Structures are given as structure tokens and as C-alpha cells.
Amino acid sequence: MSLLAYSLPLVMLLSALAVSLTAPRLGEGVARISVLASALALLLAGVLFVNQLGAEEPRLVGVGLTIFNLYVDALSTLMALLVSGVGLVVHVFSVRYMQDDPGYTRFFLLLDLIIGVILLMVLAGDLLTLLLAWHLLGVCLYFLLSHETRRPAATRYAFWTLFTHRIGDLPLLATTGLAYHTYGTLSLPELFAKVAETPDATTLLGLPFAETVGVLILLAAFAKSAQFPLHTWLPYTMDGPTPVSALMHAGIVNAGGFLINRFAPVFVHTDGVLLLALAVGLVTTILGSLMMLMQSDIKKALGYSTMGQMGYMVMECGLGAFSLAIYHLIAHGVFKATLFLGSGAIIANARKDPNIPEGEIYKFMVERKVPKPPMSWVVFAAITITVPLLIVFGAHQVVDEGFLHHQGAMILLLFGWITGAQTLFFVYKLGAERPFLVLLYVILSFGIVILTYVVVGHAFDALLYPDPAFREALYQAASVDFTWFLAVLLMLVVLIAAGWLLIFRSAAAQEPLHRRYRGLYYGLYALLSRELYIADLYSRAGEKLLAASRRLNAWLRWV
Amino acid sequence: MEPTPALAVLTFLLAGLFLPLYPLSIGANLLLKRQPPIGGPDPLSGPSVKAAAILLMPVAGVALVQLGLSLAGEAARVMATGFAVWGGLSSMLYAFRLLSVRDGKIWIAQLYCSALALVWIGVPQGVPLLLPAVGLALSLLPLTVLLSYLTRRFGIARVGLYPGLSGRMPVFSVLFVAAVLVAVAVPFSPAFFAIADLAFGGVGANELITLAPVSLSWLLWTWAGVNLIAGIVFGTPRDDLVYVDLDRRAAVLHGVGMLLLSLFGIFLVEGVL
Incomplete structure (x- = not known):
């Protein structure tokens, strides 16, 4: 062995x-x-x-x-x-x-x-080997991304990648130092055993060890997995060769999810730390998905899509569904590698022939013609809101009857519901000639996806964390006060359902919301199309730092 | 030995000349960035003298620190903490200044100051200092030698003056990249293991005094190292220069040297932890 x-x-x-x-x-x-x-x-x-x-x-x-x-x-x-x-x-x-x-x-x-x-x-x-490999990963990636050594853009964005990855190395260095000082070991299993024996040990400034290390591990994972605001390296590294993009998006960005899972025996003793993963993951998911929609470049759109997916993966960890995050990263790795490796050929072919099939999709996507809705918006809205909910609820009920006891599972259920309803809403907007047939296909596909997700997710649970008590403890570590949780959940459900009804009504009246709130829409569009100015902010900060360093050196006469 | 705190402070200050504490670091800095005067030889600016200085100064510094600790008696811990803070600040100052350095000699001098100043953070917790200090110093040697090679070939080792060496001097470029990585403490450089030793040992005394300078300096070294690589190895080469790559013997020698450094790094971590 x-x-x-x-x-x-x-x-x-x-x-x-x-x-x-x-x-x-x-x-x-x-x-x-x-x-x-x-x-x-x-x-x-x-x-x-x-x-x-x-x-x-x-x-x-x-x-x-x-x-x-x-x-x-x-x-x-x-x-x-x-x-x-x-x-x-x-x-x-x-x-x-x-x-x-x-x-x-x-x-x-x-x-x-x-x-x-x-x-x-x-x-x-052991922690030193982990730190060493964690660090070397960023260095190797830098040289792969700057493969085109004569292209300044390639080397510039490769540097962004390296620098962000180096920021992610530092919390791991701190973790290693604190673990060695607190428990006198670098061995991972020994560390986990000692944390389980004395979970209340304190470290940095008297803070609890498990919580401190938990936060540090999350910070290290955020940098490698392109979490907001450490995400800019991911969509900007498209100057590297396509196979490197595939490797990066299918393999390297998953390192964060892996690291969080590796330290599950520490997270299980934390209180409130996983909320940070939930918050950062949620923000990253939303922003990554929004910015993906703003891109006209297929590879950059895929880059932001990865950011959104990684946000979701981290969010799953934040909900205590650690093994689901691993399943997610594997599934995402496989489909994203396929998309990246195929993107070059698609771009080359599209230059000769756009190959968009005639019909509803062509009219909707290319000609931007909004068709007449196929049926009463009230009926369709009812189907949109209830059917996905029944599917996600039923799939969970089939596999695990006690899922409603886990707050994390309920949040994931909410996301499944939103995704399904959004897909059905698109069928309504598309105005297909045979809406019920399309609707049936979508519902069937959604049902299969959700059922597979739930079944495989549970299989991963049994494989990675065979001890049910440990799994339960992970969910507990990610839980908050139930009254608050329920209140926020219900408020979200009401808000989302109201939002959908509003959109359905405006679509049926042929008065899209972006026309009604034009100012807000364009403001948001400008902000997102400039990617919230975060990349500009970092560039400016880098220039300022270099200028300050030059001034200081001149002032101190370079000695 | 009878504790004499005043003498201990004096000894620590003397050590600060070799394990550079700003502004005591100015002497070491001037020596390492020394340029030969125009029209005449200067033995002190040769690479062998600089290499010897890089290796011997840390040893002298560590010896003086040990002497200072034995002279300080009960005040050792307090004094050492003060000097550790000073060392950490010096290291961060030089790491920050390193970002804008384009001349190879100044680069090595400032990295020496930033790296060796970090040794102080291990003093309060009684970390054995010799191996980390030697590890940090040794990691600078390959780059010192290769920068002096560039100076011999082009008259000056300077970022941005002759970019794109990877296309014209591929063997040199590979070794140069490796040497920069070794200097900025990328694994398996002895400097990486030295930093790990100092960080793991130092946190026992004070986590912030240890981890803040180690983290920030290490991060800034990488940035500065990338500037060096991007301005010398990457880019479009000039056509008006004559390029001569390293010969096979020199390349093998450098390669073996860096391999030995990696082995020393592993020995270092095994010896201290």
C-alpha cells in the first residue's frame, strides 16, 4: 500500500x-x-x-x-x-x-x-507536505499560464494567479505553525485525534484552536477556489493554453473544497465558523453567475461559471454537506473539462457557420423577439413554483426521511427549487409551439438530475464519512438558532415566489421589468459588465504599492 | 557568565549588523550591492567575496545573538522580544522595497536584509538559529552567481534591459528561474524550510510577532521574484545583442548545486523539528 x-x-x-x-x-x-x-x-x-x-x-x-x-x-x-x-x-x-x-x-x-x-x-x-504541495501548485500554475512568454497579458494574469495563490498559502502556513505549537505534531491524523481529545485548546491571542484554524483553512480554500473577492485570477487567465484552462477549471480550483473536507475533523468542533463559508460561497455563487451572463467571450463566461460553481461548492461545505461538495466538484470537473476542451473547436466552427437551429431558440436568442406566452401566466406560474418543489422534496424524502432535521439540506432544497423553477420559467418565456411537451421534457430531466444528485450525494456521504454521528455533528456545526433559521427561510421563500409572480405578470403583459426600471437596470448592467471594478481596484492598488516602494527606496537611497 | 544586560544589548546591536536590523543593515547592504568602480578592479565587488559574505555574516550574527542571550540573563526574553519585533519590521521594510528594485546587485542585497532579519523572530522562543540562518543565506547563492554571469555578459544585471532570455539562452533561463525560486523560498529551497522552522518555533513566543513578518515578507518576495523573472526571462528578446548560453559543464554544476540545496533543506527541517 x-x-x-x-x-x-x-x-x-x-x-x-x-x-x-x-x-x-x-x-x-x-x-x-x-x-x-x-x-x-x-x-x-x-x-x-x-x-x-x-x-x-x-x-x-x-x-x-x-x-x-x-x-x-x-x-x-x-x-x-x-x-x-x-x-x-x-x-x-x-x-x-x-x-x-x-x-x-x-x-x-x-x-x-x-x-x-x-x-x-x-x-x-502531514501539514508540511500539504503546505509544500499547496505552495508548489501555485508556482507550477504560474509557469503553465505564462506559457506564451512573449505575451505580456499572459504573464501579467499568470502573476495575478500566483499572487492570489500565495495569499492562500499564508493561512496554511499559519495553520501549520499554530498546530505544531498547540499540539506538537505535524501529522494530520494525529492532529485530528488530538483535536478530538481536547477540542477546547486555545491558540493565537487566546482564541480557540478549532475556530482559529477553521477560519484560516477557509481563507486558504477561498484563494485557491476563486471565492469573492479573491476570484479575479480565474476569469482573467484565458491567455494560457486551453488544456491548462481545462485542468485549472476541472482540477485546481477544486483544491479549496478538498482542503475544507480534509479538515472536516477540525470543523466538526467549530461553532459558527462554517457560516463564513456559507456567506462567502453564497456571494460568490450569485456574483459568478451574474457576471457569467455579462460575458460575450465563451472562455471568460466559462471562467465566471466556474466561479459560481465553486461558490456553490464552498456554500455546501458551509451548510455541513461536506461530501456533497466533493460530489459537486467531481461532477463539475468532468463537465467543465469537456466544455473547455470543446470550446476552441466551437469558436473555430462558429466563425464559419454559427449553426444555431432555426425556430424558437433562434428567434429568442438571436433575433431577440419575445414570443407570445403559450398559456395563462397564472397556470404556468403555479406549475413553475409547485412542480420543482415537489420533485426536490420527493427526491430527498425517498433517500433520507430525516432530511428536514438538517438546516443545510433545507437550504440546498431551496436552491434546487430555485433552479428548477427558473428552468420552467424559461420554457414560458421561450413561447414554444408545443409548450406542454417541452415542459414535460424539462420536468423529466430535472427529476432525473435531482434524484441522481440526492442518491449519489448520499452514497458519497457513506463513502467519505461512514460514521453517521460524525455526519450529524458536521451538520450541527453548520447550524444556527432554529427560530431565526426558519424565519429567514420563510422570508426567502416568500420573496422568491413573489419575485417570480411579478416577473410572470410582466412577461404576460409584454412589459419586461428592465424597461420599467431602466435606470436601475443600466446601472446594474454597467457595474456588472465592469466586474464590479474589482480587477481595476487591484491593478490600481498594485501600481500604487510599486510607486510607494520606489519612492521609499529613493528616499532611503537604496540602502 | 555574569549577566550584564547593557553588554547584551550591545552584542545584539552588533549582531544586527550581520542579521540586518534597519538602519544597522546599511553596512551589509552596501557591501552586497557594491559595484566595481569604472576603470579599475575592485576585489570587494567580486562574486566570490559576496558569496563568502553572504555565508559568513549570518554565522557571525548567530554567534553574537547566542553570546547576547547568555549575557542578558533574566532579561533575555524581554530583550529578545524587542529585537524580534525590530527584526520583523526590518524584514518587511526590505521586502516592500524589493518590489521596485530592478538592479540585480541591489536585489540580492535587499533580499539578504529581508531574509536574514527574519532570523530574529526565532530568538525569543529559543529556536536553534544556525541552520535556518545558513539555509536562508545559502538560498541566495545560486542567484548571486547567475546575476554575476549576466553582469559579465551584458555589463549589468538589470530587469527590463534585455528581456526574453528564454528564447535566446534557454539553459541559463531554466537555471535562472530555479535560482529565483530558491531565493524567494519556494519548496524545496532551504529558505522554505528555514521559514517553516522559524515560523513553527517562533509562534510559541508570540504568534503575531512571528506570523505577520514571515507571511508578509514571504508574499512580497514572490512578487519581487516574479518581477525579476518577467523582466529578464520572459518578453521579446532584443536583436541587437549577442547571446551566449551557459555551457553544459556550468549548467550541470549549477543544477547539481541546486539539487544539493534541496537536500540540505530536508536535512534542515529534519534537524530542527
Whole structure:
């Protein structure tokens, strides 16, 4: 087992070495070494995962040093399987996509390195190895993103990425230092055991250890997972090669969700900390989705879509649904990699032929013609609001009868309801010729998606956190006072339902709200199209800092 | 040894010349950024002298700190905390100034001051200082040597003057990038492990005094390091210059040197933790 675990990152690191040594002789032939190594890594990850399924307890394996210990459990092996799977797809895709690129061999070397580093990160069994891999991930990504070394935009935005990732390294460094000082260990399982023994230990300025470390871990995760306001690096790094975008959006941004899950045994002893994840995740979800809608560039739209999805993943953690976040990041990784790898071909084809099918969608999306609503808005509004609610409620009821006891599950149910209703509302707005047939398709699809989500989510729960008491404790750590929770929930439901009714009514009267509130609409549009000026703010702050540094140096005569 | 606090303070101040505390750091800074005068040789500005200074000054500084601690007696903790705050502030000051430095010699001098000033944060908790200090100093050597190579080739090592070396001097560029990363304490550089040692040890005395300077300086070093890489390795190369890449022997030598540094880093962390 020990050899198998170590061989995973080692295969990729050795492949990077082999690529660099044989590059002068093999030229673009080095890609074969790289692809073979990533296929082997996937195979090994599969064996390790299956092996772990049969094992009763997680294992810490080491080589007798303070560092380079690996922790083999369900979470690390599952993540290793995802990373090596995405890694293989990206490798195979890159073989032809990067052909004739002057930096071909450098690209494969860096690709091998970064996959090796991610594998080391997900398998890390001690804080120092985790910190080391966490840090190296940002560095490798910087060089992959600045692959086009002559393009200033590529290197500038690669720097943004590196700097944000470095900001995320610092809380992890602090966590490592505080954990070593408080409990005298760097080993992750030992730390978790000691936290469980003495959960009330104090640290920095007398603050409770679990809460302090919880906040630090969340901050580290926010930077890697592009949470607001540390998100700007993600949509701006489209100057990197497409396979890197795929790897980044399908693999690297998931690091935050992984880290929060890795520290679940600490979060379980926290009080109120997960609310921070909920708040930041919620804001990121909403802003990411809104800004996605403002983009005309397909890759940038995908970038903001990832931001929204990552926000949702962090929000799930904030609700105590830790294993659901892992399922979400895997599902998102798979579909986002597909979208990124296909985006280049779609852009190239669309230049020749837009290929938008004639019919309602063409009229609605391209000609911007708003069709006459297909039926009474009152009937459709009733269907829109009630049917998705019945589906999400029924799916949860089938799988877990006690789900209503978890506040987190109810919030997720609310989101499922909003998503379903929004999809149905689009059918109404589209004004299809056969609305009931389309409606039926949408409801069926929604039902299948929700049921799969709930069933697989529960399977992940059983796999990653087999102890029901632990799962319950995680939900409890994310809970707030029930009276307040219920009041806020009911208020949200009423507000959302009222909003939909208002929109339905205005759509039926052919008086869209954005015409009625033109000033507000354009103000919001301008703000969002400038991405809330956050990137501008950071650029300006960077320039100011550099100017201040220059002035200080001149004043102190450079000594 | 009889405790004599006044003498201890004096010894700490003397140590501040080598483990630079601003403004005592000016001497070390002037030595490391020294340029040869026009028209004449200057033994003090040669890379070997600078490398020796980079290695020996921390050792002298650590020895003086130890002497100061033994002289301070019961006041050692209070004094050490004061000097740790001073060290942390000096480190952050130099890290911030490093952002706008474009000349290679000044860059090394200011990074030395910022990095070695951090050693003070381990003093209050009694962290063994020698290995972290040597680790931080050793990490600067590869970059010092490569910057002196650039000075020999182009007359000056300066950001933005001859960009795009990756296209014209690929072997040098790979080693240069690695050397910058080692200098700014990226894993597996000894500086990374030295920082980890100081941070893990220092938090025992005071979390804020330790973690604030370590975090901020480390972050700013990365920014400054990227400026160096972006202005020398990346970009479009000039056509009016003659480029000569490192020969195979020198490249292997540098590569092996950096590998040995990584091994020293692991030894360092194993030795201290």
C-alpha cells in the first residue's frame, strides 16, 4: 500500500524528469512518455481507490521523515482518481492541440509536474507536505499560464494567479505553525485525534484552536477556489493554453473544497465558523453567475461559471454537506473539462457557420423577439413554483426521511427549487409551439438530475464519512438558532415566489421589468459588465504599492 | 557568565549588523550591492567575496545573538522580544522595497536584509538559529552567481534591459528561474524550510510577532521574484545583442548545486523539528 501511494506522485514527477532529459533527442515524441505516465497514474489511482474501499481504516504511510507522509483514506484516493483521470484527458488532448508549439516539451514537463504536485497534495499526510504541495501548485500554475512568454497579458494574469495563490498559502502556513505549537505534531491524523481529545485548546491571542484554524483553512480554500473577492485570477487567465484552462477549471480550483473536507475533523468542533463559508460561497455563487451572463467571450463566461460553481461548492461545505461538495466538484470537473476542451473547436466552427437551429431558440436568442406566452401566466406560474418543489422534496424524502432535521439540506432544497423553477420559467418565456411537451421534457430531466444528485450525494456521504454521528455533528456545526433559521427561510421563500409572480405578470403583459426600471437596470448592467471594478481596484492598488516602494527606496537611497 | 544586560544589548546591536536590523543593515547592504568602480578592479565587488559574505555574516550574527542571550540573563526574553519585533519590521521594510528594485546587485542585497532579519523572530522562543540562518543565506547563492554571469555578459544585471532570455539562452533561463525560486523560498529551497522552522518555533513566543513578518515578507518576495523573472526571462528578446548560453559543464554544476540545496533543506527541517 505504501509503495502504491508513493508511486502515484512519483510516476508523474519521474515523467517530468524523463521529459526534460529526453527532450533534445525525442522532440515532440516526449508527449508519449507523458501520456503513458498519466495513464499509469490513473491505473494506480484506480487500484489504490479499490484497495481503500476494502480497507477498514485510513492509513498513514511514511518514509521515516517528518515530511513526505501520505494519508490514504477515501477522500485522498477518490481525489487522486479524479486528478489522474482529468490529467490523462488533458494529456491526450494536448498531444495534438499543442503540436508545433515552440514550448511543446516545456509544456508537457510542467503538466507532469503539476499533476504530480496535485497528487502529492491530495495524498499529503502531514501539514508540511500539504503546505509544500499547496505552495508548489501555485508556482507550477504560474509557469503553465505564462506559457506564451512573449505575451505580456499572459504573464501579467499568470502573476495575478500566483499572487492570489500565495495569499492562500499564508493561512496554511499559519495553520501549520499554530498546530505544531498547540499540539506538537505535524501529522494530520494525529492532529485530528488530538483535536478530538481536547477540542477546547486555545491558540493565537487566546482564541480557540478549532475556530482559529477553521477560519484560516477557509481563507486558504477561498484563494485557491476563486471565492469573492479573491476570484479575479480565474476569469482573467484565458491567455494560457486551453488544456491548462481545462485542468485549472476541472482540477485546481477544486483544491479549496478538498482542503475544507480534509479538515472536516477540525470543523466538526467549530461553532459558527462554517457560516463564513456559507456567506462567502453564497456571494460568490450569485456574483459568478451574474457576471457569467455579462460575458460575450465563451472562455471568460466559462471562467465566471466556474466561479459560481465553486461558490456553490464552498456554500455546501458551509451548510455541513461536506461530501456533497466533493460530489459537486467531481461532477463539475468532468463537465467543465469537456466544455473547455470543446470550446476552441466551437469558436473555430462558429466563425464559419454559427449553426444555431432555426425556430424558437433562434428567434429568442438571436433575433431577440419575445414570443407570445403559450398559456395563462397564472397556470404556468403555479406549475413553475409547485412542480420543482415537489420533485426536490420527493427526491430527498425517498433517500433520507430525516432530511428536514438538517438546516443545510433545507437550504440546498431551496436552491434546487430555485433552479428548477427558473428552468420552467424559461420554457414560458421561450413561447414554444408545443409548450406542454417541452415542459414535460424539462420536468423529466430535472427529476432525473435531482434524484441522481440526492442518491449519489448520499452514497458519497457513506463513502467519505461512514460514521453517521460524525455526519450529524458536521451538520450541527453548520447550524444556527432554529427560530431565526426558519424565519429567514420563510422570508426567502416568500420573496422568491413573489419575485417570480411579478416577473410572470410582466412577461404576460409584454412589459419586461428592465424597461420599467431602466435606470436601475443600466446601472446594474454597467457595474456588472465592469466586474464590479474589482480587477481595476487591484491593478490600481498594485501600481500604487510599486510607486510607494520606489519612492521609499529613493528616499532611503537604496540602502 | 555574569549577566550584564547593557553588554547584551550591545552584542545584539552588533549582531544586527550581520542579521540586518534597519538602519544597522546599511553596512551589509552596501557591501552586497557594491559595484566595481569604472576603470579599475575592485576585489570587494567580486562574486566570490559576496558569496563568502553572504555565508559568513549570518554565522557571525548567530554567534553574537547566542553570546547576547547568555549575557542578558533574566532579561533575555524581554530583550529578545524587542529585537524580534525590530527584526520583523526590518524584514518587511526590505521586502516592500524589493518590489521596485530592478538592479540585480541591489536585489540580492535587499533580499539578504529581508531574509536574514527574519532570523530574529526565532530568538525569543529559543529556536536553534544556525541552520535556518545558513539555509536562508545559502538560498541566495545560486542567484548571486547567475546575476554575476549576466553582469559579465551584458555589463549589468538589470530587469527590463534585455528581456526574453528564454528564447535566446534557454539553459541559463531554466537555471535562472530555479535560482529565483530558491531565493524567494519556494519548496524545496532551504529558505522554505528555514521559514517553516522559524515560523513553527517562533509562534510559541508570540504568534503575531512571528506570523505577520514571515507571511508578509514571504508574499512580497514572490512578487519581487516574479518581477525579476518577467523582466529578464520572459518578453521579446532584443536583436541587437549577442547571446551566449551557459555551457553544459556550468549548467550541470549549477543544477547539481541546486539539487544539493534541496537536500540540505530536508536535512534542515529534519534537524530542527
